[in-house]
Amino acid sequence: MKAVVVNEGGALSIQNIEMPKITSPDQILVKVAYCGLCGSDIPRIFHHGAHFYPITLGHEFSGTVVDTGHGVTEFDNGDLICCVPLLPCFKCDECQKHYYSLCKNYTFVGSRIAGGFAEYIVLDKKNAFKLPKGISPLEGAFFEPMTVGMHALLLADGCEGKNVVIVGGGTIGLLAMQCAKAMGAKSVAVIDINQQRLDLAKKLGADAVYHSQKLSSEAIHQALSSSRFDQVVLETAGSPVTVNLSIEIAGPRAKIALVGTLHHDITLPEKTFGLILRKELQILGSWMNYSAPWPGKEWQLVSQYFIDGKIKLDELIAGMGDFDSFIKQVTALNGRPMNGKILLNCM
Structure with missing residues (x-):
């Protein structure tokens, strides 16, 4: 599959890498639809801010479930989901109080593990939020920044x-x-x-x-x-x-x-x-975007606002394109902040 790989020094490249496979009963395989560049990705690309290199970033994405582990009952093939990038431990004192954003034993999609700037990604089922009918894949890619x-x-x-x-x-x-x-x-x-x-x-x-x-x-x-x-x-x-x-x-x-x-x-x-x-x-x-019941009231409210037609996105999109176009747009930033959202379109 294709993936955008970030190397030390800010060089981005499109690489053909092996498609990820489900290795745990609680995982799902997702075909990525849209993935947005977050402001926090810019220092990871241009200012040596990533946990490791090379890395595939991307935590603001939507996609379609194409396969599930045998322990997954919450999702079916064909379900449209958006990424819930934090995976807390759910065991520490903070998690027990539902302070999931404050978990000290967490991992994070597109930061500590590979992210959504790729054609496919394997997620833990807790890293996915099922999008209600009527919500588009493009809207799904905006759930994380909205929450x-x-x-x-x-x-x-x-x-x-x-x-x-x-x-x-x-x-x-x-x-x-x-x-x-x-x-x-x-x-x-x-x-x-x-x-x-x-x-x-x-x-x-x-x-x-x-x-x-x-x-x-x-x-x-x-x-x-x-x-x-x-x-x-x-x-x-x-x-x-x-x-x-x-x-x-x-x-x-x-x-x-x-x-x-x-x-x-x-x-x-x-x-x-x-x-x-x-x-x-x-x-x-205010740190991140999670509460109880997991992933939180924030995600449910955003769903309702999209269904009710209360959120406008078109004017917020600065650029959207395929892998080649996306890399050109991101590289052109040269470390500067975005003026609007840049998205990778994998549809």
Whole structure:
């Protein structure tokens, strides 16, 4: 079969490798449909961030079950699934409390083991989520990034009737924005430094957008004054600047969920730290996207939102193509962040 292989130094190649085989009764063989490039894959490709090389990445994918181990009763051949990349141990104290994202004995598809940038993949049955009828393979490839924002919103006790502020209008942020709207948020605002992203946020349903290079944090804070109560702020950009900004623009007793991963040290000015105390803010760390019952409420809610037609994806796709086209698009990034989702099409 074909697979995209990443070598040390950022070189990607298409290789013909042996098709994987089921070796355990609890495994399934999946024909991959679509697999998206995650922002976390970029340092794995370009910045020596993978656990080992060579490696086939890819954890945001959908596909069709084509074979099952004799212990699998949950799936049949022909079932459409999406990947649930985390495989916790289900035995440690964290897992026993259903804190699956915090498991210390986990493995992860497309990071610690081979992923979905290939024509076929073998998965443990717990790494698959059966997609309900009416959900397309392309929608299935967006379940994993969508549930990241959903997890943060659930940690903040939901957002129905609340005012949501998304700091960072990338793919994760704009998917989270649509989830917040679907969950019944009273208002949703998006903050970014990219006017293109802000225009797209408005097109996808944002009630307000703010350009944080053209407006000071104080100006944004004032603009949000009418929606300052019952506020949930999601920081999705993963930058020291945006973490500071999230604190500065938050309303009284707001919940700030930190979703983006930092790649640089952060320093909080004394005045900004004081705002956490003076506004009695709640700072929530959000890691991955899992809860009970496995894989979690996040995945069930995303299913419903797709079925209800509440999520728009077309505008979020920057590029999609076969193996050759995909490698060209990824290589062209040269380590820079994506402006939209890049997907491998194996259909």
